[in-house]
Amino acid sequence: MSNNKKKKLTPTQQEYQQFANNREVVKRPLLKNCIKAFLVGGIICVIGQLISTFYMYFFKFTEQNVGNPTVATLIFITMLLTGFGVYDRLAQFAGAGSAVPVTGFGNAVISAAIEHRTEGFVLGVGGNIFKLAGPVIVFGVFSAFIVALIKTILIQWGGL
């Protein structure tokens, strides 16, 4: 923080800044967290692969479109785990390992829906269901639009 900014703070605020800086010194156990994330994320992907194999074998999905029913099934499982409070504990343990797979997206949507049901179904559930997962959809769609637009222009007029 620059000195100029520091002068504007009251003594109490400066004291708090000092305190907060000292708190930040506590290091997060990076390696341990990464191993946990690797194991849990890997296991979730293996479960996804099991479900994919099941759909390919029994429901005649091809390798290209088997991702769709797999994602839906994983989100259904996430609903049960989130509802019974298991997913929260898993997320405590695994960090990004449970947040990065699509189950983390499902958990963000479902927990927001459950949390806001006390505010009513239309404004509570309907209004807040994408509160946490919204940015992912917004910027995913926007970046995909830009990428696809550039690619289409290159293919159509650039003769790629």
Added chain:
Amino acid sequence: MVFFWAFVVGGLICVIGQIMFDVFKLTPGHTLTTLVVSGAVLSGLGWYEKLVDFAGAGATVPITSFGNQLVIGAMEQAEKHGIIGVITGMFQVTSSGISAAIIFGTIGAIFFKPKG
């Protein structure tokens, strides 16, 4: 063998997320958004499809595949209908993830009570 590579690749993508959490101190929202955007860019370069062929669910289960599938859906329609297809085809492939999230989110809100 595909199970092994699904485990390794899926795990590694999660480690990238964990590093963004811990080293760059990003919030989960920023991390997931960055991953989705990078998935879309990798898809545009044509690299993500190769990763899916190689690792199966290890590449389709992490959130990066969401960006990838958005681009694939847009490109499929763009090939058929030209530039307007980029908009009409956007959710063609991803619909299952979003509709499943909405449907099961609503069902969850009906049956489960918030805790704490």
